[in-house]
Amino acid sequence: MTNPVIFWLIALVVIVSGLMVVLLKNIVHSALFLVVTFVGVSATYVLLQADFLAAVQILVYAGAVSILLVFGVMLTVRGDIKSSNLFNRHKLSGGVVALALFLIVERIILKTEWVLSKNPAPESTVGPIAEAMLTKFVIPFEVAAILLLVAMVGAILLAKGEGKPQ
Amino acid sequence: MELVMSLSIEILTAILATGLLIIGLVTPKDQRRGIGYLTTAGLLGILGATLFMNNVDKTLLDGMYIIDPYSTFFKQLFLLAAILVSVGSYDYIRRLGYNQGEYFSLLVYATLGMMILASAGDLITLYLGLELMTITFFILTAYRKKDAKSSEAGIKYVILGAMSSAVLLYGLSLIYGATGTTVIKDIAAALQQDIQPIMLLGTIFVLVGFGFKISAVPFHMWSPDIYEGAPTPVTGFLAVASKAAGFAAMIRLFIIALPALQSYWVVIVMVLAAFTVLFGNFVAIPQTNIKRLLAYSSIAQAGYLLFGLVAYSALGVAAILFHSILYVFANLGAFIVVIAFGNHTGSDEIKDYSGLARRSPLMAAVMLLSLLSLAGIPPLAGFVSKFYLFTSIIDKGYFWLAFVGIGMSMVSVYYYLVVVKVMYMGEPPEDSEPIKLPVSIQAALYVTMFITVFFGIYPSPLTNVALSVAKAFFPF
Numbered sequence: 203m204t205n206p207v208i209f210w211l212i213a214l215v216v217i218v219s220g221l222m223v224v225l226l227k228n229i230v231h232s233a234l235f236l237v238v239t240f241v242g243v244s245a246t247y248v249l250l251q252a253d254f255l256a257a258v259q260i261l262v263y264a265g266a267v268s269i270l271l272v273f274g275v276m277l278t279v280r281g282d283i284k285s286s287n288l289f290n291r292h293k294l295s296g297g298v299v300a301l302a303l304f305l306i307v308e309r310i311i312l313k314t315e316w317v318l319s320k321n322p323a324p325e326s327t328v329g330p331i332a333e334a335m336l337t338k339f340v341i342p343f344e345v346a347a348i349l350l351l352v353a354m355v356g357a358i359l360l361a362k363g364e365g366k367p368q
Numbered sequence: 369m370e371l372v373m374s375l376s377i378e379i380l381t382a383i384l385a386t387g388l389l390i391i392g393l394v395t396p397k398d399q400r401r402g403i404g405y406l407t408t409a410g411l412l413g414i415l416g417a418t419l420f421m422n423n424v425d426k427t428l429l430d431g432m433y434i435i436d437p438y439s440t441f442f443k444q445l446f447l448l449a450a451i452l453v454s455v456g457s458y459d460y461i462r463r464l465g466y467n468q469g470e471y472f473s474l475l476v477y478a479t480l481g482m483m484i485l486a487s488a489g490d491l492i493t494l495y496l497g498l499e500l501m502t503i504t505f506f507i508l509t510a511y512r513k514k515d516a517k518s519s520e521a522g523i524k525y526v527i528l529g530a531m532s533s534a535v536l537l538y539g540l541s542l543i544y545g546a547t548g549t550t551v552i553k554d555i556a557a558a559l560q561q562d563i564q565p566i567m568l569l570g571t572i573f574v575l576v577g578f579g580f581k582i583s584a585v586p587f588h589m590w591s592p593d594i595y596e597g598a599p600t601p602v603t604g605f606l607a608v609a610s611k612a613a614g615f616a617a618m619i620r621l622f623i624i625a626l627p628a629l630q631s632y633w634v635v636i637v638m639v640l641a642a643f644t645v646l647f648g649n650f651v652a653i654p655q656t657n658i659k660r661l662l663a664y665s666s667i668a669q670a671g672y673l674l675f676g677l678v679a680y681s682a683l684g685v686a687a688i689l690f691h692s693i694l695y696v697f698a699n700l701g702a703f704i705v706v707i708a709f710g711n712h713t714g715s716d717e718i719k720d721y722s723g724l725a726r727r728s729p730l731m732a733a734v735m736l737l738s739l740l741s742l743a744g745i746p747p748l749a750g751f752v753s754k755f756y757l758f759t760s761i762i763d764k765g766y767f768w769l770a771f772v773g774i775g776m777s778m779v780s781v782y783y784y785l786v787v788v789k790v791m792y793m794g795e796p797p798e799d800s801e802p803i804k805l806p807v808s809i810q811a812a813l814y815v816t817m818f819i820t821v822f823f824g825i826y827p828s829p830l831t832n833v834a835l836s837v838a839k840a841f842f843p844f
Binding site: 306307310311313314315316317319337338339340341342345346348349351352353355356359360 | 371375382386389428429430432433467470473474477480484490492493496497499500503504506507510511513522545546548564565566568569
């Protein structure tokens with residue numbers, strides 16, 4: 203059993219950096235804090251003994267997604283980068299709603315008796331995932347493949363510009 | 369092998385979509401007109417194949433995927449809608465002048481997403497089917513690249529769609545956390561002992577997520593803008609099939625997985641239904657754009673469909689099935705008229721429909737019958753299906769809700785008749801000429817008109833099918 207202190211430290215890092223993503227005015231800084239959030243989440247995966255998932259989280263999210271995000275920002279943002287992540291006028295009402303939602307969710311989570319899994323952690327975390335994907339979860343797996351194809355076709359279609367006759 | 373046979377409909381659809389994509393890339397630009405015809409033919413073929421699946425009742429991979437009469441009914445509904453939309457799209461897409469193969473391919477991929485949604489037996493499959501459908505619609509909505517409204521609609525749909533997916537996903541994860549399973553029938557089994565407060569939270573989040581997808585008030589704010597901005601055939605498909613797919617998954621999840629929480633969610637669904645019917649009908653009144661009018665009317669229709677879920681009975685489910693399939697024909701009839709009119713005049717404003725009856729009697733007649741069917745005027749099909757919906761809730765004693773529904777149906781007659789008045793009483797513009805329709809559009813219009821009238825006069829074949837499907841589906 204790992205020390206709960208470690209969990210709370212990681213949770214603190216995730217929450218603070220998550221807030222920073224939303225609250226900072228410079229969108230590149232937001233993107234960098236997003237990397238911290240992703241790494242924090244992958245640390246919780248390690249605590250849950252899902253080490254493969256943690257590695258994938260770092261590779262895909264911290265590595266690829268956030269870098270793409272930064273590139274996207276650099277290629278599109280014009281004007282002053284210091285105020286690229288703008289607020290609208292509903293800062294206060296948004297805060298109140300978020301706080302109210304947090305209080306409700308927190309009350310309910312604390313009132314719930316959670317059932318903890320008694321099964322021992324699996325020896326290997328890679329093989330069983332692969333096996334599940336190609337047996338029980340084969341349909342969602344294939345659907346995800348089609349989904350990615352569609353998303354790629356769509357991205358090309360929309361980014362290509364006008365289809366002028368050659 | 370048995371798995372592949374059971375999944376034949378989905379596999380055929382995937383092959384058709386991918387084939388269209390490839391054919392679209394290899395045919396020369398001036399010969400792509402045939403791709404539309406090929407789409408319709410392919411979809412008709414698949415619809416024919418589903419007829420052999422009517423009595424199949426199978427659960428695949430430990431409940432991950434369910435092929436039962438209920439899902440087959442919805443698949444046929446999606447295919448019918450896709451066929452009508454593809455017929456309506458020929459000229460529209462040819463005018464656009466680019467990416468015809470991709471358009472039709474995406475249309476079929478969206479249909480595939482809906483099929484998976486209707487058949488999903490676990491939460492992960494359900495979510496992926498939903499995303500396949502929604503992401504395809506993001507692309508289709510933004511398809512008119514020169515049109516700022518279409519791009520705006522696309523962006524709005526991406527942002528709001530992503531947010532609603534996040535809410536839905538959070539709800540699904542809470543349900544998984546509380547029950548320890550993602551398989552819908554196992555969730556129901558896990559909930560038999562005791563219900564934790566967290567399940568309520570999960571149910572509410574899931575309800576909100578689906579509320580977005582079926583555009584129930586107060587989660588409807590995306591739909592009028594997106595319906596107006598999207599290419600008209602896509603709007604039609606979005607209003608009809610995507611909504612029905614949302615219902616298909618929602619009904620399965622709430623009735624099969626969460627019967628233990630029925631006393632809680634029924635109250636929320638009831639309030640949502642009442643608000644949706646009230647708001648959708650009242651706000652439709654001042655609309656001047658036909659696409660926005662149909663958008664608000666489709667919000668109202670979602671409210672009526674929710675009545676069937678409130679009823680929580682085999683009759684309620686049957687009424688939803690019956691109403692949604694007639695809604696396909698009535699609404700797509702109206703949308704095909706809007707598409708053809710837009711192709712001819714470039715306008716979607718109701719005032720431009722002035723004197724349509726003299727320019728094209730067929731278009732005006734189909735519009736009239738479709739709108740009256742949506743309003744629920746006898747002897748059209750919409751009357752019968754609304755009658756079943758209201759009966760199903762009166763059976764359970766929700767008289768006030770039935771009164772709201774009936775009262776609002778009266779209100780809806782007003783704004784539908786405003787369009788009819790413009791078409792029949794108005795003078796056509798001076799320089800106008802009769803509108804000539806392509807044969808394909810004419811055929812589609814005659815089919816929708818025939819079905820709207822036929823099942824209004826003689827509904828029993830379809831109601832019997834809907835009832836037997838619903839009885840097999842409803843567990844108690």
